[in-house]
Amino acid sequence: MQAPAFWYRPPSAPGLRARLLAPLGWAYAAATAYRLRNGNGFKTGIPVICIGNLNAGGTGKTPTTIALIERLTARGVVVHVVSRGHGGQLAGPVRVDERAHIAADTGDEPLLLSAFAPTWVARDRAAGVKAAQAAGAQVVLLDDGFQNPAVVKDFSIVVVDAQRGFGNGRCLPAGPLREPVATGLARADMVLSIGAAPAQAQFSALWPVDLPHVAGQLDVLQMGMDWADQTVLAFAGIGHPEKFFATLRATGARVLRTEALSDHQPFSDALLRRLEHEAASVGAQLVTTEKDAVRLPPAFRPKVLTLPVRLRLDDWQALDAAFDRLGL
Template identity: 60%
Template sequence: MRPPRFWYRPPGWQAALLSPLAALYARETAKRVARPPEMRASVPVICVGNINAGGTGKTPTVTALVQRLGLRGRAAHVVSRGYGGSLEGPVQVDERRHSADQVGDEPLLHAAFGSTWVARDRAAGVAAAVEAGAEAVILDDGFQNPAVAKDLSLLVADATVAFGNNRVIPAGPLREPVQAGLARADLLLTIGGPEAQARFAADWDRQVHIPQLRGALHPLQTGMVWQNLRVLAFAGIGNPEKFFATLRDLGANVHATHALSDHQPLTSALFARLKREAQQANAQLVTTEKDAVRLSMEDRRQVLTVPVRLELDDWAPLDARLEALGL
């Protein structure tokens, strides 16, 4: 399901009506994160998380961290819960053998860049990664999960939507209050273009008292010519409109768009409907990397993707933290 629109508007009667439930949700989260960790790993554990429900850009951030640590000569393993997958783990993801139905879509993407594990029990997943030779473990999500002691916590926020109406679920999009989350984090990364970053700074910078990184997602230069290509785009990510805007920025002729729910299963019936609509419009189907891995191999061959990578304005604050961890 798509998040309610009122989450991203100034608080109104809906948020007020749901405030008692939001207070209960925040209280339960505070109790959970206050629990002592079940384990402390023998290698640094870096958590990439958020305080918003839904997508904020964690997946490309994890990819960027794996690559950054690789450049520093460190083997980083990713540990994920494997949202949407059926395997409880710990199991090491093999992109040639596993499907998104088994391990989730994000772990399949991570596995293309480095060793990746799925585990419902995060402590067991970290232990398996360390035993397999990880020199650092990157927790994909898990900021509100106390199972593993974290040596560095990086919060990721979408600069365009920021923290929504600044209310906790179900009154707003937050898993916990902003100040409570920032108090436990080491760095805040906001992802977006210059205009979005400026708006975030105007609205939130006075409340951010931890070092802040700024970055943006940029399409990879693959040689694909998008200019004037007639496309039918679909996406089931946190903010599908950002993907559609990227296609327009690339010069594509976007005939139609379909915004799906985050992680929505791409069933054969749904894909058949999208394919039929594209054929009738003489348009090429286009989607994100994350959505493509949820398609069957046969269906995937009929769809173009737009791979994007995170680029930071300044890596120095993050590099300094990695250096302090001996990485």
């Protein structure tokens, strides 16, 4: 399911449904607080950097993880990623092998991340961190897990979509949050907001944070592909498909139609046949995200182009200083 529109109404005017669901949101927040308060986290001998969020759904954690992998690797640090493997069937801990595993085994995000750094899937995140350390990791990037107490984090980054912010400021199901903003940010070391300048200004006005705050935006990775005037049919099963569609339109591509799917939605044969037939009937090229592409059946992948994006930070000073403090 896509996030309901009322989740992203202004906090000052959340609407009737949010108010009616507020008691359930309070219960959800209380359950999260109880789990965190009673967790007994494993403390490893290497730094653990958590890349998490307060919102349910996509905020840009995967591009953030890729950016940190590249930055830390350039500093000569051996980076491993540990993920729960949402949507995958393997309990782990198991190191993801893009030649042997498919998204149904590991989840789409770990499969994508494994192309950039050794990546482990582990429902028991502590076991995953131990496996990464035993395999030679000098730092672990914990993909998600900010609300999971199984591992002690040395540095936690809360990633937020600057355009959407923290929505109406309410917890599930009354709003998009896994825990209240003030509660979550009290455990965080940094906020990373992702979006263009107008969205960044809007976020800062609505959600001033008393933490180091880094701004970034997603840029299309230039790989020699000229998207201008390319006729496409775009589909995406990520947390915020419209963000991907907007990025595609900004390249100059002629987007005939878009198909927004649920986050991590499996691609059925019927869905893929329909998309292929529709694209062929109007002379369009199928396009999707990198994360969606890894869920496609191997025989279907050559029929679909991907639009890769990378996180760009104008100023790495705050993160580089954090790496220095962690001895990286």
